[in-house]
Amino acid sequence: MIDQLSSALSSDPARLAATEAVAAIRSGRLTATDLMEACLARIAARESAVRAWCFLDPDRARAAAQLADRRQAAGQPLGPLHGLPVGIKDVFDTGDMPSEYGSMLLRGRQPAVDAPAVAVLRRAGAIVVGKTATSEFGMYHPSPTRNPLDLRRSPGVSSAGSAAAAADHMVPLALGTQHTASTTLPASFCGAFAFKPSFGFTDMGGSNILVPRLAQIGFLARSISDLRLFAGSYDPTLCDEAVSAPPRLALACGPGWSTASADARAALIAFVGGLRRRTAAIELEADFAETVEVTMGLLNVHLSHRFGALPSDAFARLCSPLQGAVTAGRAIGAVRYLELNAIADRYAAALDALFVEHDALIALSAPGEATLLEEGPGSGVMSMLWSLCGLPTVSLPLLHGVSGLPIGVQLIGRHGHDRDLLRAASWVWTSSMKADPPLPHAH
Template sequence: MTAASAGACDALTAMVDGTLTSERLVGDCLARIDAREAAIGAWAHFDAEAARAAARACDDGARGGLLAGLPVAVKDVFDTADMPTAYGSPIYSGHRPQADAAVVALIRRAGGVVMGKTVTTEFAMFAPGRTANPHDTAHTPGGSSSGSAAAVADGMVPLALGTQTAGSVIRPASFCGVVGYKPTFDSICPTGLKNAAWTLDTVGVFARDVADAALFAGVLDGRRCRADAFDASRPPRLGLCRTPQWAAADADTRTAMAEAERQAAAAGATVCPIDLPPEFDALLAAQHTIMAYELARTLAFEFDTAPDRISAELGTILDEGRAIPARDYARAQQRRRVCQAQLDGIFAQVDALIAPSAPGEAPRRTAGTGDPVFNRIWTLLGTPCVNVPGLTGANGLPVGVQVIGALHEDARTLSAARWLEATLSGATAG
């Protein structure tokens, strides 16, 4: 078993039965990083010796827990006491926090081996870092969780932390062909995360499959999910939701959605079209207003003290946010509440919605990190979302399908996502 082939649950099983050690698994990961990092650029920092020492401690029984011995990557917007944390900005080059973020501490408590910090876009916004897409290095891995998605996709680690403020988990997961899971808003403690927008920022995870993502997120939010903790054997009721943003979907995404619908129906799922209420048409603008308004406040210190070290892309958003009147921000929050109140009625008809994860395949790196147009409204509403990989576009690059669930119905959402994952891969769910 190598890092490139071992999922988290499979690796844990192998370590329990003695056919794999953490030191060997971490060594495989480090070998993969050594072979591929120059081309992929997933890492802002990693410490090979510290990772090996942590792995040996797991193998010796000194560190236990649900993640015991598993290599994990941490997006460089989470504080780490033993590693630099720069938030993707030159302003914080060499910065060393005093304490771990809550999620990092929980990973260590559960026996996870923190391999290092992955590249993020500047303050988890849109100015790209150096990371390339493992499927084609001329293309973006997406953002802002660029390094985390790429590291999992390339076999450098089985698990990685990300965050989503607009589309920073689901979009890169789609572009890189991995599972990305954004739980219900505030399910996972964000203490120690460098905030971008405090009513939007959501801690999420990347993994090779849905069961691994559920395990990882369950450690962080207390659900402690294993692969058998939710039922994925029953074909779900799925709502095909093209969303008000459907015009942004290119031919690859339209084809992928049609194929997902066809395969799901053939495998026994009930698939019906779901049209969102008219009030949802205003949510895209509301999300942008809230994000820009809050970002101008969370980055007030950086804007005022080091404006010359902020990118032009971020500076434009900060200028816009500073100019937004408080009444417009309040109206945007009210639009969110009005639409959240209608979610129960939508999900009374289905177990989950399926919608595009991204407009299409990953664009070329020269075009930026891609458009989060299909993610923004769900981030605003706080719903759980899962990118399910398995389909590709005309150029052979991944195109994901987004599974969206009702607020706080994460287990049901993961069950539907796991069923769809098995259906699209030709495997048997359950």
């Protein structure tokens, strides 16, 4: 491990994990400027193929890295992310960069201030390199991004640019969001690590909030330790790296299990069977059968309210999934809307009861390997229930499908028990006895 770290320091610092880079900068073995130059070089080499970014400002990033080095040399206090380049999904407002939410309707939009979630990262010492590409308003619509592991395949849905940028070593950390599956699905497709905290984890103001009860932040990185460092900037209690005793786990065959590919189901069952702890199995598909209808119904109502009054020429410029959602939302009356919220509340209570006997649930992060581009951006059905109920989730790139591409293992925890979930994820990762994923490459 020490030899690998020394090699990365001398040859390509962009390969360093976030935790390794922070330690190297603090010890003086690496400068923030050298790390930034390595990341910018990686972006320059790969961006034309991967298309992870919608806005980049290399000169501003270089200047910020140089300032970070001067602050350190002057003995000034350093934040936990000091000198780390990060990507910000273009659904967060940034006071010094355009924030267009992936939409032509907001082309050239320049907020006056950072979203609170972005401000936290800057205070922690992170350097914003640019804005990562997203589908329009985070919809189930292809973004410009390509899967860095196979350019013929989808990188997933709306946080795809952030997942691709982190997985492809363009930046060590990238910020995303999730209403249904926008962080978890891209992480699975691109082979990244992802953490979606409990609902209410941080202020989501200044971001693209489609449904208030579903709007959640997402963290994308290349290791569990990096996720802990990243999220720890918002909640320092998550920085505790202690691995707990073997967690009580349950394989959750929830909504969407029957739609998963045969190789994905077989891989997960074999993986769970190989863990060094007996794992229970829970059949949830029938009990939560309305998950997709409830989730999409709530989304459609709010989209109809937000976009339904647009002038016809502006409405015609929206992506087709967004237009369809607005139309569907108009047909949902007030009584049904209240029923959808009541069902979501009932589901949340039912899931909470499961954690009396289990510390974490295990599921697939996606129905299978990354889809081909012509097949669309993939399905988020494996994450909808957990997002609907505001539960924290972690996605680990532990499985592979028939084509050798990654499939994520999703761990789900109790609401508000985010630290316990990260500890359980560390135990699962360690128990798998797998090394960190290799450097992605295009086919």
